[in-house]
Amino acid sequence: MSEFVILIYGDEQRWNSMSAAERAEIDAAHGEFRQKAGDAIRxxxxxxGSATSTTVRRGDDGEPAAVDGPFTEAKEVVGGFYVIDVPDQATAVALASGLAEARHDHSGVQVQPLVDHSAG
Incomplete structure (x- = not known):
């Protein structure tokens, strides 16, 4: 088995202005994802929202410093995630493809394998 992170990203302004029907569609797709993925979800x-985030970076004195808000400006932001443990990337992509954000014109889903540090 291999672990993958599924990052759900999109236009935060569009997310904030979604209708109840759009939100219900997304919630239903996440319910289906959770049902299909089952115990694979770690x-x-x-x-x-991104306005609540804090970024920690090297400060002028070389020590970590916290700053309000996201450090980079981007139209799309990460809005959610799953970490799953499935046999292969094709399985992870198939599961992620069922998320509504993979079908909307203002969002997307990224599937990326995690590095396994357990092998010595």
Whole structure:
């Protein structure tokens, strides 16, 4: 088995202005994803808006410094994630393809394998 992170990203302004029907469609697709993935889901979460984030970077003195908000400006932001443990990337992509964000014109889904540091 291999672990993958599924990053759900999109236009935060569009997410904030979605209709109840659009939100229901997305929620239903996540319910179907959770049902199909089952015990393969290791972690999952929806992120609060980017205005609530803090970025930690090297400060002028060489020590870590926290700054309000996201460090980079982007039209699309990460809004949620899943960490899944499935046999291969094709399985992870097939599961991710069922998410509504993979079909909307203002969002997308990234599937990326995690590095396995357990092998010595």
């Amino acid at each position: 972690a999952a979460g929806e992120l609060q």
